[in-house]
Amino acid sequence: MKFVTKLFILIIFIFPSKLWSLEVLDLKTKDGISFWFIEDNSVPIISMSISFKGGSYFDKKGKEGTSSFVAALLDEGSEDMNAMEFQEKVKSLGMKLNISTSKDEFNITFQTVSKNKEESFSLLRQAITKPAFSLDSIEKVRNQINANLRINESNIQQLSSEVFDENFYIGHNFSKSELGTTDSVSKINRDDLVNYTKKYFTKSNMVIGISGNIKKEELKKLVDSTLSRLEEGNEKDFYIPKFSKLNKGTYTKRIETPQTSVIFGHHGLMRNDNDYFAIRVANYILGGGGFQSKLYKKIREERGLVYSIYSYLIPFLNDGIILGGFQTKNDSVQETIDLVKKQWKESKYKGVTQEELSAAKSYFIGSFSRNYTSTLSIASLLQVVQKYNLGIDYFTKRKEIIENLSVEYINEVSQNFFDEKKLFFAIVGNPDK
Numbered sequence: 001m002k003f004v005t006k007l008f009i010l011i012i013f014i015f016p017s018k019l020w021s022l023e024v025l026d027l028k029t030k031d032g033i034s035f036w037f038i039e040d041n042s043v044p045i046i047s048m049s050i051s052f053k054g055g056s057y058f059d060k061k062g063k064e065g066t067s068s069f070v071a072a073l074l075d076e077g078s079e080d081m082n083a084m085e086f087q088e089k090v091k092s093l094g095m096k097l098n099i100s101t102s103k104d105e106f107n108i109t110f111q112t113v114s115k116n117k118e119e120s121f122s123l124l125r126q127a128i129t130k131p132a133f134s135l136d137s138i139e140k141v142r143n144q145i146n147a148n149l150r151i152n153e154s155n156i157q158q159l160s161s162e163v164f165d166e167n168f169y170i171g172h173n174f175s176k177s178e179l180g181t182t183d184s185v186s187k188i189n190r191d192d193l194v195n196y197t198k199k200y201f202t203k204s205n206m207v208i209g210i211s212g213n214i215k216k217e218e219l220k221k222l223v224d225s226t227l228s229r230l231e232e233g234n235e236k237d238f239y240i241p242k243f244s245k246l247n248k249g250t251y252t253k254r255i256e257t258p259q260t261s262v263i264f265g266h267h268g269l270m271r272n273d274n275d276y277f278a279i280r281v282a283n284y285i286l287g288g289g290g291f292q293s294k295l296y297k298k299i300r301e302e303r304g305l306v307y308s309i310y311s312y313l314i315p316f317l318n319d320g321i322i323l324g325g326f327q328t329k330n331d332s333v334q335e336t337i338d339l340v341k342k343q344w345k346e347s348k349y350k351g352v353t354q355e356e357l358s359a360a361k362s363y364f365i366g367s368f369s370r371n372y373t374s375t376l377s378i379a380s381l382l383q384v385v386q387k388y389n390l391g392i393d394y395f396t397k398r399k400e401i402i403e404n405l406s407v408e409y410i411n412e413v414s415q416n417f418f419d420e421k422k423l424f425f426a427i428v429g430n431p432d433k
Helices: 066-073 083-093 114-129 135-152 156-168 182-187 190-200 216-227 276-288 294-301 330-349 354-371 375-387 394-403 407-417
Strands: 002-004 025-028 034-039 045-053 096-101 105-113 206-212 249-254 259-267 306-315 320-329 424-429
Touching: 025 216, 034 216, 034 375, 045 114, 045 375, 066 096, 066 105, 066 135, 066 190, 083 114, 096 114, 105 114, 105 375, 114 216, 135 156, 135 182, 135 190, 156 249, 156 259, 156 320, 156 424, 206 216, 206 375, 259 330, 276 294, 276 306, 276 320, 276 330, 276 354, 276 394, 276 407, 294 306, 294 330, 320 330, 330 407, 330 424, 354 394, 354 407
Parallel strands: 034 206, 249 424
Antiparallel strands: 002 096, 025 034, 045 105, 045 206, 096 105, 259 320, 259 424, 306 320
16 A cells, blocks of 8 residues: 655656666765765756665554554654644645555655755655654544545455455465554554654665765765664564465455456566566566557457456565456456466466567567656666665666577576466455356
8 A cells, every 4th residue: 555645746857868878876975874876967856765674564463554654644744843834845845755665665755856955855854754643643644544444345456455465475474454454553553653663764774766966975965964863773673584385276255246356476586586587578478568468368359358467576575476467257257267377377388489579678678768767767766776686787787688588598487487376366256156
């Protein structure tokens, strides 16, 4: 569940080719805070992406939803400003502040016009190091979360995702709801929120990417003034184990609805695995390429069983999965599942063709620069590449890695990866009715 504060939206584009020519700097501040930076003076904008290990995995038993609760409250004022004052100041400065949480991360993205950088970074500092967590705001957000939980009860797509998590991740905290439950949310108090930020918002638990219109020495000072007050932290507090066991087969939650929603998947790869790009390309051909994917063509175009169907890789910090989904009529569920398994099996044993690989290569090489056309998207990329330990040379070697992929190599690793017998299907609806 993502909580996003949409404030004064700024969409500034730079030429796609710039990403390849701009220098990536690995910097460290006087107070020892490390970050990657690309200076770009084409627009008067500074963008920053911060990731902390956190998320619902670390929510205490009985207090599920704490991470999401914190995410919803960081723009609700600070020790120096109430919620209205804080939000009005953010708006007047032309800031953009997005806060989100997932199973294993807590992410903050920040953008400001260069002329307001000092005041904007000061507000960011207040949000991260001095959040108010006022009792009024806590109750307001609690009510919002409970409202979302009630809405989700009738959303079969959301329900199927939750059923998948609950039953797929056997004995692992990823099975917990990111948003929590009505019961757990009712038990979360101010101390829980304060303790969460103190424990997880630390220097040793932080990855930062920055891009924009500022010199590196000035930026170092701003980063220190914003984040140096955070405690050092202990990396051992942020360990997430690999998956020891994942479910397979099917699990059905029956509810009266004209359609059934299905989420499916099995074990995947970490982002820095040597075979990651090969499997990512193979999956693009199988289910990640939209209208061009095999799943779409075989199940949507040829049989009309679904409106859309997809699959994609999810690399977590500790492990990875491949995940897919579709919605179909109640009497078409088993037929659609059987077709998914058939395509999965063909990906394992038949693999991809040279024509399919060439088209996929063109997409991945071209989409990289198209997807990173703003300082904010570039800052986020810098953060992600660090987080997954891909190396600062990733930006120059990525294209070569893709170009060197061969049909033989992809089909070899696909045989070891795709396994229709290990697929788990979470079914929510009234199948066979």
